[in-house]
Amino acid sequence: EAAVTQSPRNKVAVTGGKVTLSCNQTNNHNNMYWYRQDTGHGLRLIHYSYGAGSTEKGDIPDGYKASRPSQENFSLILELATPSQTSVYFCASGDGGGRNTEVFFGKGTRLTVV
Amino acid sequence: AQSVTQPDARVTVSEGASLQLRCKYSYSGTPYLFWYVQYPRQGLQLLLKYYSGDPVVQGVNGFEAEFSKSNSSFHLRKASVHWSDSAVYFCVLSGEIFFGDGTQLVVKP
Numbered sequence: 001e002a003a004v005t006q007s008p009r010n011k012v013a014v015t016g017g018k019v020t021l022s023c024n025q026t027n028n029h030n031n032m033y034w035y036r037q038d039t040g041h042g043l044r045l046i047h048y049s050y051g052a053g054s055t056e057k058g059d060i061p062d063g064y065k066a067s068r069p070s071q072e073n074f075s076l077i078l079e080l081a082t083p084s085q086t087s088v089y090f091c092a093s094g095d096g097g098g099r100n101t102e103v104f105f106g107k108g109t110r111l112t113v114v
Numbered sequence: 115a116q117s118v119t120q121p122d123a124r125v126t127v128s129e130g131a132s133l134q135l136r137c138k139y140s141y142s143g144t145p146y147l148f149w150y151v152q153y154p155r156q157g158l159q160l161l162l163k164y165y166s167g168d169p170v171v172q173g174v175n176g177f178e179a180e181f182s183k184s185n186s187s188f189h190l191r192k193a194s195v196h197w198s199d200s201a202v203y204f205c206v207l208s209g210e211i212f213f214g215d216g217t218q219l220v221v222k223p
Contacts, residue, residue, distance in 0.1 A: 033211055040123075042204055042213035058210075090158070092211060099146045100208040101165060107157040 003027070006091050006106035013113050019078040021109050023091030029102075031094040032074040033058075034066060036087040037108075043090055049074055081113045116141050118207045120214035128222050129197050135190040135217045137205030147188045148206040149179055152216075158204070164188065175199070197221045 004025045013019045025032065030051045035043035045058030047066035055066040063085060065077040078085055089109045094100030117140045127133055139145055149161040162173025169181040179190045188205060200221045205214040 035213070040215070042118075042120075042215040045210065045212070048210060094208065094211060096146075096208065100211060101146060101163075103148065103160075103206075103208065103211055105150075105158045 004091055004093050004104045004106040006089075006109050008109060009107065010110045011112070013078075013081045013111065015082060015113055017081050019081045019085075019111065019113075021076040021078075021089055021091075021111070023074045023076075023106060024072050025074075025091075025093040025104070026072065027093050027095070027102075027104055028071065029093035029095045029104075030071075031096060031100060032068065033092040033094065034064075034074070034076045035090045035092070036060070036085075037090060038087050046076065046089075083113045085111065086113045087111060116207055116209045116212050118205050118212050118214040120203075120205055120217050122217050123215065124218045124220065126220045126222060127195055130194050133190075133192040133195045133199075133219070135203050135205075135219065137188045137190065137214060139186055139188060139205070139207050141186075141207060141209065144183070146208040147179075147181065148208070149173065149177070149188075149190050150204045150206055152202045152204065154201070161190070161203075195219075195221050197223055 007022045033048040034046045037043050049068040067075045091106040095102040119138045148163045150158040161177050164171045164181045202216045202218050204216045
């Protein structure tokens, strides 16, 4: 069964600390994505990847880095966390080259930066 | 540029009434379009998707959507809503995966 697994599901971090959010997919999809969701907004794209070793900036990349060490894993890294990065983060995988016909989402990670 | 617009932030309907949630897209070429639903504090569930062919696509739980290239739209419809349909609905465009801001549906008993 296709799956995208995010860890941790909940995280409390201190301002200025480093946070790593992990995403694993078993769908053998080339594309992976990181989004954040804030109240009143849809999901906004932070970073994405077309395959192992590749990362691309999305619409709101400032303050975030991404790492794609393998086909299955895609991490989002907050080097210096700030309270404005408190949000719910979603990871997704997609099968497409230029367009995805199949997309699966993780269940989300709730990050609170205090 | 690729974008998705959901012009209605919130829609309120009575149980048993029909529903239309609007979605407009901007994309050069034929888009791949999806509708997802998100229940409170949950993840995203796929309702339906469109790639090509018949412009009316059927989804789960009685939902359907109609693609219009001339109007750049992909509106979601349901003939008779149930209180359990109350949720946030997202129209999604691929390309990369772009989300509209979502429409919160409130179904009144």
